[in-house]
Amino acid sequence: MPELFGEISLKKDSDSPLYLQLYSKIKEMIENGILSPDYRLPSIRKLSSMLKINQVTVVSAYRQLESEGYVYSRPGSGIYVSRFPGNPLTRSQAGSLMADELYNQDDLAIISGGNIKIHEGTINFASATPTPDTFPVEDFKAAINEVLDRDKGSAFGYHESQGYIPLRECLCDMLKENGIPCKPENMMIISGAQQGIDIISKAFLHQGDYIITESPTYTGAIAVFNSRRAEIVDVEMKEDGPDLNILEYSLKKYRPRLIYTIPTFQNPTGYSYSIGKRSALLDLADRYDVYIIEDDYVSDLDFEDRKYVPLKAMDKNSRVIFIKSFSKIFMPGLRLGFMLVPERFHGNLLEAKHTTDISTSGLIQRAFDLYIRKGFWNRHWNFMYNVYKERYFTMINALDRHLPGSVGYRKPGGGLNIWLNVDYRSWTESLFNRSAAAGVLFAPGRIFYSGSHPQNLYNIRLSFAAVYREQIEEGIAKLCEIMDSLQKDNHSPSNLPIL
């Protein structure tokens, strides 16, 4: 049977993406009965080498087949042909692994040989994205309908690249209440924080330019800087921010164009800069004439009253480009966020935004504006804050009760991630495989390091955005049980294969 797969021919010069071509061929084989129910498809690695295509292409084709119910996955075992292809039940159960972080998603799929998928019952500490049941669909629908009645065709015209003015005004008022000075003319609406990182990089970075990032850091940012062929200089993220001597040394040595930072409840560590390091960073930026991208993706999720002040609120000399994401509170698929841009960069950044997508969807901007003005946003924000807060404390309690003594972590005080420090290099790999087989997923720490850094194998990231309170205790207990058994097995780095 595997020879059948070897005969699949894909046209690299076709308009149809390779993954869709592959998906169609396999779907056809299933529909024609060539592949029978419960037949195990080749692993991602095997099929990609057979067809000489990227593993990500195979992952995407399998994911498409799974979302349509043609195949299903058995964690730890493989991908199989469904008994009832196209069955909507299977379709509704199919979830995305980590759609918030494409690289994590593919990375996890790849390192697990394609065996790991979300299914009902998976306890997913790997995803930092809210689950769809928390999305305020009815209220947003009401806002969209009202906008359509009110604005008619204008809602569908091209919009200003900088963003719909009433929305900018409304967001500025919200920011001022939180101590960040803001004028609508300095704000730009973007299609998610990811786009913000991308367009800043487009405007600032050329091949060979240096950029300083924390290490570890957000995988989506690493991917953008790599795509600009910039040189990433990473500075280790400590529990209270980076070591300032190393930061200054790197500024002197590399003369970077930009520093990318997530100063509050950092992804993946959950660590935050102390107030001293915040002001020192701004001073260094002035001294070495460098600009700072402040990625604020969850600073408002402060569960222990840490009251961290955003860099932007302390930015007297306009060194900071502030990016705000709504994806962890609201509906990430809307693709909405904003940036606060120092005046001298308006032109460059507007041009980069314009060449990227002209503007963020006008309909979505108008609906979001109305949604905020009607008070829905405040209500939803409170709801999400309380959901996450409860999960945060449940998680901390479970960790404190179950974690083996050899595994440490620092309580972040907020955000969505907890960073565990394990003491054996071999652990994270075998732990990942064993816990995935037991239906518990986490993100291995090494995927958050840029290529220039020796891969770190001593950490794992646990997120609590996509797990229900009731799952947390069970998931942490299972994970810690596996840690205990690994410790008892006395695995040493030398006798375990590293994936």
Ligand SMILES: Cc1ncc(COP(=O)(O)O)c(C=O)c1O
């Ligand atoms: C630190 C960080 N920045 C940016 C993003 C992307 O956010 P958005 O959905 O607004 O593009 C993420 C998503 O996980 C993130 O973790």
